Amino acid sequence: MVVCKTFVTPYGKYVYDRNKNDLIRISETEFECIENNEFDSPILHTLKEKRYLEESMIEEIQHPQCRNVQHFLQNRLFHMILQVTQNCNLRCSYCAYSGSYEHRAHSNLRMDFETAKKAIDLLIENSVENNVIALGFYGGEPMLEMELIKKCVYYTKEKVKDKKIVFSMTTNGTLLTDSNIRFIKEYDFQILISLDGTKEDHDINRKFVNGKGSFDVIMKNVKHIKENYPEFMNNISFNAVLNPKSNYSCVRDYFFTNEVVLESSFMMNIIADEHRKKEDISFDAAFHLARAYDYFLLIMSMLKKCDEKLVPRAVLEQKRGIHSFYDQLKDIGCVGKKCHHGGPCIPGGKRVFVSTKGEMYPCEKVPEVNVMSIGNLEYGFNLDNIKKLMNIGKISDKQCKGCWAFIYCTQCVNQVVDKEQLSQSAKLKHCPEAKDIAQRGFEQILLLKELGYDFEEELL
Numbered sequence: 238m239v240v241c242k243t244f245v246t247p248y249g250k251y252v253y254d255r256n257k258n259d260l261i262r263i264s265e266t267e268f269e270c271i272e273n274n275e276f277d278s279p280i281l282h283t284l285k286e287k288r289y290l291e292e293s294m295i296e297e298i299q300h301p302q303c304r305n306v307q308h309f310l311q312n313r314l315f316h317m318i319l320q321v322t323q324n325c326n327l328r329c330s331y332c333a334y335s336g337s338y339e340h341r342a343h344s345n346l347r348m349d350f351e352t353a354k355k356a357i358d359l360l361i362e363n364s365v366e367n368n369v370i371a372l373g374f375y376g377g378e379p380m381l382e383m384e385l386i387k388k389c390v391y392y393t394k395e396k397v398k399d400k401k402i403v404f405s406m407t408t409n410g411t412l413l414t415d416s417n418i419r420f421i422k423e424y425d426f427q428i429l430i431s432l433d434g435t436k437e438d439h440d441i442n443r444k445f446v447n448g449k450g451s452f453d454v455i456m457k458n459v460k461h462i463k464e465n466y467p468e469f470m471n472n473i474s475f476n477a478v479l480n481p482k483s484n485y486s487c488v489r490d491y492f493f494t495n496e497v498v499l500e501s502s503f504m505m506n507i508i509a510d511e512h513r514k515k516e517d518i519s520f521d522a523a524f525h526l527a528r529a530y531d532y533f534l535l536i537m538s539m540l541k542k543c544d545e546k547l548v549p550r551a552v553l554e555q556k557r558g559i560h561s562f563y564d565q566l567k568d569i570g571c572v573g574k575k576c577h578h579g580g581p582c583i584p585g586g587k588r589v590f591v592s593t594k595g596e597m598y599p600c601e602k603v604p605e606v607n608v609m610s611i612g613n614l615e616y617g618f619n620l621d622n623i624k625k626l627m628n629i630g631k632i633s634d635k636q637c638k639g640c641w642a643f644i645y646c647t648q649c650v651n652q653v654v655d656k657e658q659l660s661q662s663a664k665l666k667h668c669p670e671a672k673d674i675a676q677r678g679f680e681q682i683l684l685l686k687e688l689g690y691d692f693e694e695e696l697l
Contacts, residue, residue: 239276239290239291239292240255240256240639240640240641240643241253241255241271241290242255242641242642242676242679243268243271243272244260244676246683246687248687249262250262250263250264250268251263252267252268252289252290253641254290255293255572255641255643255644256288256289256291256294256572257571258565258566258570258571258644259289259566260566260679260682260683261289263284267280267281267284271290276290293638293639294572295572295573295576295638297574297575298576298578298628299577299631300577300581300583300624300627301575301576301577302586302627303624306583306585306620306623306624306627307620309585310363310585310586311363312364313364313366314359314360314364314367314585314586315364315367315369315370315587315588316371316372316587316589317357317360317371317372317588317589317591318373318375318588318589318590318591318600318601319348319353319356319372319591320348320376320377320590320591320601321348321353321374321375321376321377321379321382321385322346322348322376322377322379322381323343323344323345323347323376323377324343324344324345324347324377324381325343325376325377325378325381325409326411326446327409327411327446327451328445328446329409329431329442329443331442331478331480343377346593346594347382347385347593348382348385348591350385350388350389352593352595353385353388353392354389355595355614355615356589356591356595357372357392358396359589359614359617360372361393361397364400367400368401369400369402369403370397370400370401370402371402371403371405371588372389372393372402372405373405373407374389374407375406375407375601376408378408378409378411378412379406379407379408380406381412383412383417386406390404394424403425403427404424404425404426404427405426405428406426406427406428406429408428408430408431409430409431409443409451410432410454410458410459411445411451413455413459413461414458418461418462418465418466418469422466422472426472427472428473429473429475429476430455430459430474430475431443431476432452432455432475432476432477432503433477433478433488434477434483434484434487434492435452435484435487435488435491436452436453437484437487438488439451439452439455440452441482442482456497459498463497474502474504475492475501475503475504476506477504477505477506478505478507479505479507479520479524481519481520481521481524485523485527485528488505489505489527489531489552492550503550505551531548532555534547534548534549535548535553536684536685538553539559539685539690539695540685540688540690559682559685560692560695562645562678562681563682563692565645569644572643572644577627577628577630578630578640578644578646578648579643579644579646579647580629580646580647580648580649581648581649582599582600582649583623583627584598584599584611584623584626584627584650585597585612589611590603592605594613595614595615596610596612597611597612597613597618598610598611599611599650603650603651604651604654606654606657608622608654608657608658608659609626609650609654610622611623629648629650629659629664632653632659632660632661632664633661633668641672642671642672642675642676645671645674645678646671646675647671647675648664648667648668648671652664652667653667
């Protein structure tokens with residue numbers, strides 16, 4: 238079986254050869270032979286001589302780092318994220334704990350200091366090859382547990398003398414009192430605040446328990462920081478969650494023009510649909526048109542046809558993604574007989590999410606169910622389960638071996654869980670999306686190169 242993918246542009250025809258991980262221009266007759274699966278045709282002789290269009294090399298789906306994973310777990314752990322509470326003072330409609338998602342809901346569960354110390358000790362003991370380690374705090378709303386967070390920071394600073402420590406927190410921003418600000422500033426926290434743009438766009442989803450919107454409180458706190466601790470604004474970034482109720486243009490323009498957040502980093506993410514009880518996420522035509530226009534501005538700026546200042550900063554981040562895709566095409570060599578598709582990380586290899594009860598998971602995005610557990614603080618890492626999560630491609634072995642987008646697949650373990658089990662049907666459901674992402678990546682590269690963009694000369 239030959240595994241390849243053809244592409245057509247206004248300027249030519251191309252084929253991506255998975256074995257070689259190479260995208261090359263081909264003639265009209267070569268294109269027709271490939272489209273008709275006539276791989277024995279003499280027309281393809283020149284390509285065959287260069288070892289293109291050969292039978293698939295993949296014989297076994299297996300993550301190449303399986304043999305090294307234990308070493309990573311014991312020596313290169315980098316980022317420990319503590320779920321200090323499952324409680325929150327907001328009830329955001331799209332939150333993973335809102336009740337709209339399976340497996341998660343707000344509760345009064347909170348982490349005690351003994352559990353936190355065990356997690357911190359694990360981070361310290363298993364990071365001997367790192368010069369830098371990171372300790373993050375997550376919720377619910379982590380600032381509900383500021384006394385615990387302070388104890389964790391003091392304990393970590395006392396125990397660690399030979400490494401740089403990066404503290405971080407994901408917060409809704411409503412509890413940024415002056416005393417809390419002074420503490421997180423003193424210990425140089427990196428802070429991610431959830432802010433969905435304008436007051437109207439934010440308050441429609443992000444409300445207090447009593448139903449009142451949270452925008453005014455958050456912006457009052459951020460303004461206080463900017464006025465009294467202006468240098469600390471460099472440590473603050475914002476995350477806007479786009480959902481069908483959002484006015485995309487208003488959200489984008491808010492971060493583009495508001496003087497309080499104008500110079501801060503921000504990102505825009507579309508509301509997650511994994512594990513939602515009802516999959517009813519759909520955006521109107523105006524949303525897609527506005528996003529497409531911003532993408533057009535990005536491409537024009539990369540081609541030096543318009544000023545980069547016209548491109549919203551969150552959209553400008555896509556430039557990094559385009560270059561990253563190109564680097565994969567440039568740097569990754571041929572596939573081997575034993576390999577694994579892109580997507581899954583090494584659970585616990587760099588980061589670990591620890592629940593209030595001390596259970597360990599690959600990250601904060603996955604559901605807290607047994608099949609996602611990579612161990613616990615009492616017994617340590619579960620190597621067998623970690624390897625199972627690394628090798629989710631085995632679930633769809635046949636389909637993966639024949640997939641042209643194998644190297645560029647974006648599926649991670651969060652997308653293969655159904656009813657608390659790893660599910661082939663759940664995984665295959667996301668295959669069209671993963672292939673579409675890969676196809677867009679190739680099309681972006683072809684578009685830019687044909688219009689004169691030089692990836693080698695451009696520096697991010």
